[in-house]
Amino acid sequence: MYARSNRIACPDDLHQLIDEMLVSENFTSYKEALKQYFSCLETTIANTILHEPFSGHTLIGKYQLRTTGILREWWNKLEREKSKRKKISYQDNYRVAVYYYALNQGIHFLEGLFQYYPDYFLMYSPIPSFIPYFRSKTLLNNLQALMENMRENRVDRNLITILENYFSGFSDNTMIHYFRWYHWHYALKLTTEFPARLSYLAYSGRYEQELIEQLVSLNFNYTPFCHFLKEKMSKAIENLDDEYKKEEQWLLYQNQLYLIPETKMQAADNLIPPIKAQLLKYTKRRRKELGKRRKLWSKFPVGAIDAGTGRYHFQVSLTERQLLFFFRVLLEMKILVVGTKKMLLAFIAEFIGTPNREHLSLHSLLSKDTVPSQNVINKVKQTLTSMLAYINSKYP
Numbered sequence: 001m002y003a004r005s006n007r008i009a010c011p012d013d014l015h016q017l018i019d020e021m022l023v024s025e026n027f028t029s030y031k032e033a034l035k036q037y038f039s040c041l042e043t044t045i046a047n048t049i050l051h052e053p054f055s056g057h058t059l060i061g062k063y064q065l066r067t068t069g070i071l072r073e074w075w076n077k078l079e080r081e082k083s084k085r086k087k088i089s090y091q092d093n094y095r096v097a098v099y100y101y102a103l104n105q106g107i108h109f110l111e112g113l114f115q116y117y118p119d120y121f122l123m124y125s126p127i128p129s130f131i132p133y134f135r136s137k138t139l140l141n142n143l144q145a146l147m148e149n150m151r152e153n154r155v156d157r158n159l160i161t162i163l164e165n166y167f168s169g170f171s172d173n174t175m176i177h178y179f180r181w182y183h184w185h186y187a188l189k190l191t192t193e194f195p196a197r198l199s200y201l202a203y204s205g206r207y208e209q210e211l212i213e214q215l216v217s218l219n220f221n222y223t224p225f226c227h228f229l230k231e232k233m234s235k236a237i238e239n240l241d242d243e244y245k246k247e248e249q250w251l252l253y254q255n256q257l258y259l260i261p262e263t264k265m266q267a268a269d270n271l272i273p274p275i276k277a278q279l280l281k282y283t284k285r286r287r288k289e290l291g292k293r294r295k296l297w298s299k300f301p302v303g304a305i306d307a308g309t310g311r312y313h314f315q316v317s318l319t320e321r322q323l324l325f326f327f328r329v330l331l332e333m334k335i336l337v338v339g340t341k342k343m344l345l346a347f348i349a350e351f352i353g354t355p356n357r358e359h360l361s362l363h364s365l366l367s368k369d370t371v372p373s374q375n376v377i378n379k380v381k382q383t384l385t386s387m388l389a390y391i392n393s394k395y396p
Contacts, residue, residue: 013037014037014070015070015073017030017033017034017037018034018074018098018099018102021034021098021102022094022095022098027094027097027098030098031101034101034102034105035105038105038106038108038109041063041109042109042112045059045060045063045113045117049117049120056117056119056120057120059120060113060117060120060121060122061120061121061122063113064110064113064121064122064125065122065125067106067109067110068110068125068128070106071103071106071107071110071128071130072128072130074099074102074103074106075099075103075128075129075130077099078096078099078100078103081093081095081096081099082096103130103134104134107130107131107134107135110131111185114181114185115185118265121181122181123180123181123182123185123270124180124181124182124270125180125181126177126179126180126181127176127179127180127181127183127184129173129176129177131184132170132171132176132184135184135188136170136171138188139167139170139171139187139188139191140171142188142191142192143167143191146163146191146194147160147163147164149198150163150211153207153208154208155207155208155211156208156232158228159208159211159212159225159228162222162224162225162228163225165224166187166222166224166225166268167187167191170183170184170187182266182267182270183268183269185266186266186267186268189218189266190218190220193218194211194214198210198211198214212229213260215275216229216257216260216275216276216279217260217261217262217263218263218266219262219263219266219267219268219274219275219276220268220275221267221268221269221272221273221274221275221278222268222269223269223272225275226275226278226279229275229279230279230282233250233253233283234286236249237249237250237286243290243293243294244294246290247287247290247291247294250283250286250287250290251287253279253283254280254283254284254287257276257279257280257283258280260276262274262276313350313351313352313353313358313359314351314352314353315352315353315354315355315358316352316353316354317355318354318379318380318383319354319355319356319376319379320354320356320357320360320364320365320368321368321372321373321376322376322379322380322383323348323352323354324348324365324368324369324372325372325376325377325380326380326383327344327348328369328372329380331344341369342366345362345365345366345369346362348360348365349361349362349365
């Protein structure tokens with residue numbers, strides 16, 4: 001069975017068939033012969049894998065590479081035919097018509113291999129440049145319909161731009177060599193399935209939300225889209241004024257992500273984690289940060305939490321050097337007891353800020369922990385004197 005498949009896959013057979021078509025005027029009969037050739041090839045592959053399942057990787061890989069090589073030769077010949085003439089039409093150029101039909105049949109055969117044998121197909125092999133050329137019309141038509149639907153349903157313009165940028169790469173000749181088979185198959189799948197999946201939600205408030213959920217379900221892990229969703233969630237939560245509500249909202253996003261079904265074995269980019277996993281990791285981290293901030297707040301009721309960094313600190317109206325001298329006095333008088341002075345300085349750097357610097361560095365504190373100047377001593381004396389006067393007046 002395997003030897004028989006080898007014989008059928010011989011490139012010379014296909015080249016001979018095309019050569020006969022080029023010199024014959026009976027295009028219709030040869031079209032049927034070529035179509036039958038690929039149909040027999042598909043049947044042979046199916047029978048071989050059925051009886052010899054362990055030969056799948058070798059068999060599919062061989063057919064994929066051989067057929068791609070043959071199609072590439074036809075494509076080069078077609079390009080040469082087109083360069084000879086300024087204007088080509090299907091009807092008045094028989095050789096061009098033969099190559100067009102042969103290439104379409106071969107591409108259809110390769111797409112069938114990818115669709116029916118994804119586990120065996122060499123999906124990381126580069127997509128031949130002639131495939132986007134022949135299939136771009138289908139892709140662009142589907143994409144145009146999808147973009148029109150999105151605009152009519154007032155989808156966020158940033159999301160529309162992200163999708164347009166993603167698909168534009170497939171029509172850019174300078175970028176096509178970066179794409180692999182799975183990239184192309186995934187792009188076609190998106191533009192083919194999306195309009196049908198979202199048609200029942202046309203002109204409803206759920207359209208954009210369902211669009212996003214479908215993109216997550218289909219693992220559209222395109223990096224700008226992932227950043228878009230993170231920013232969208234963060235902005236919605238920033239508008240909440242209660243820390244508990246913010247934490248609950250992150251939990252709600254997390255649960256919503258868990259409910260979105262995930263399509264396996266496909267992605268916009270197989271080299272990075274699935275978008276669902278990325279978003280779950282992000283929501284868990286943000287919720288954990290809020291929980292940590294809330295616990296800090298309960299332990300230390302004075303102070304503030306930096307909105308940008310989440311750092312807890314409280315501020316004193318002393319400069320860095322005055323603060324160091326004040327704590328030196330507390331240590332020397334044994335009012336404050338710590339293990340080591342460095343531990344105290346690390347605590348100051350972590351939790352205390354001054355009017356000029358909210359974030360004190362341990363290195364800066366260590367370098368400034370020297371004999372204080374007279375100005376520093378006088379300022380701390382003045383502060384302590386004011387405190388004593390306040391106590392005498394308030395608590396005589």
